[in-house]
Amino acid sequence: MVQEDLFIAALQNKETQNRAFQQLVSQYKERLYWHIRRIVLDHDDADDVLQNTFLKIYRNIDSFKGESALFSWMYRIATNESLSFLKQKARKANITDKEMQESKIQNLQADVYFEGSDIQLKLQAAIAKLPEKQRLVFNMKYFEELKYEEMSQILDTSVGALKSSYHHAVKKLEEYLTKD
Amino acid sequence: MENKNSHIKKEGFKIPENYFENFEERLMHTIANEKVPDFPKETGFKIPDTYFEDVEIDILAKISSENVKPIRKISWVKRFNYIAGSVAAIIIVALGINSIFNGNNEINTLTATDIENSIEAGYLPISSYDVGEAFSDDIATITMTNSNELSEDDIINYLSVYNITQEEE
Numbered sequence: 001m002v003q004e005d006l007f008i009a010a011l012q013n014k015e016t017q018n019r020a021f022q023q024l025v026s027q028y029k030e031r032l033y034w035h036i037r038r039i040v041l042d043h044d045d046a047d048d049v050l051q052n053t054f055l056k057i058y059r060n061i062d063s064f065k066g067e068s069a070l071f072s073w074m075y076r077i078a079t080n081e082s083l084s085f086l087k088q089k090a091r092k093a094n095i096t097d098k099e100m101q102e103s104k105i106q107n108l109q110a111d112v113y114f115e116g117s118d119i120q121l122k123l124q125a126a127i128a129k130l131p132e133k134q135r136l137v138f139n140m141k142y143f144e145e146l147k148y149e150e151m152s153q154i155l156d157t158s159v160g161a162l163k164s165s166y167h168h169a170v171k172k173l174e175e176y177l178t179k180d
Numbered sequence: 181m182e183n184k185n186s187h188i189k190k191e192g193f194k195i196p197e198n199y200f201e202n203f204e205e206r207l208m209h210t211i212a213n214e215k216v217p218d219f220p221k222e223t224g225f226k227i228p229d230t231y232f233e234d235v236e237i238d239i240l241a242k243i244s245s246e247n248v249k250p251i252r253k254i255s256w257v258k259r260f261n262y263i264a265g266s267v268a269a270i271i272i273v274a275l276g277i278n279s280i281f282n283g284n285n286e287i288n289t290l291t292a293t294d295i296e297n298s299i300e301a302g303y304l305p306i307s308s309y310d311v312g313e314a315f316s317d318d319i320a321t322i323t324m325t326n327s328n329e330l331s332e333d334d335i336i337n338y339l340s341v342y343n344i345t346q347e348e349e
Contacts, residue, residue: 025240026236038225043226050235051238051239114224114226115226142217142219170217173217
């Protein structure tokens with residue numbers, strides 16, 4: 001924790017900021033990328049959102065008060081950026097969020113950066129049908145293996161509610177996958 | 181302490197003793213011990229070969245360009261024009277506000293007769309042509325009538341069409 005405090009101080013100090021930020025990008029780019037990619041699904045969109053996320057982190061680092069872990073704060077920004085990106089994209093295409101998810105899954109089949117098997121594609125299609133919160137919770141728990149306490153800080157939701165969301169998500173996914 | 185759930189009607193149903201006391205604990209235990217779902221752990225998502233090296237360079241380049249914000253140089257002539265323009269705008273707005281709040285706005289004191297007199301005297305440049313142009317659509321539906329030529333039947337017909345009846349006293 002002391003080490004994190006020192007790192008945050010380096011990020012907020014104009015003299016050391018750029019060097020510390022370089023370290024931050026190097027350390028978190030992959031974790032944040034995969035978190036974003038699982039939400040927006042295609043690589044180009046994930047690239048846009050990742051860059052915007054780091055820019056936002058850079059612009060707002062001075063306002064970070066250390067009320068949560070730095071990692072949770074960055075994950076929260078990445079999550080919000082991804083969701084806003086999808087909503088904005090749906091609005092521009094004049095379609096609903098649900099239709100946007102369906103179109104993303106359809107595009108996945110032709111995506112050069114997707115080499116999943118049939119079952120992996122089916123799983124993504126099933127995840128896309130989940131309500132937004134359950135989708136996030138499932139991805140963060142199942143693929144990213146985050147602890148409920150960490151997810152609670154990122155999503156600002158109680159641990160109990162997260163466990164319940166994950167439970168419901170798994171049940172629905174099993175149902176979707178066995179039905180089709 | 182009063183039981184918050186005392187309003188719930190039991191209707192003859194019974195539950196095991198202490199059922200609700202440890203319900204949350206048992207539910208969380210069930211969820212925690214749920215078997216790991218048998219879904220693939222790999223998503224199948226791929227990325228370009230050197231993506232993570234490239235994206236780091238892109239992000240840091242964007243940030244360093246944010247640090248160096250261009251300073252716009254404005255010539256003395258342009259600067260004078262901006263200042264003079266701003267001063268003039270402030271004076272105009274101040275005069276306008278003053279005029280409104282001091283009640284010097286003559287439009288507020290005009291009566292309908294004043295306006296009619298002005299039009300008749302030719303002070304307002306409005307001709308019948310202007311009126312015709314402005315209300316061309318409405319004029320097409322207007323029929324000029326002479327009230328002296330109206331028969332009693334016409335009047336009764338008009339009143340019945342517009343559902344006008346004599347008020348009861």
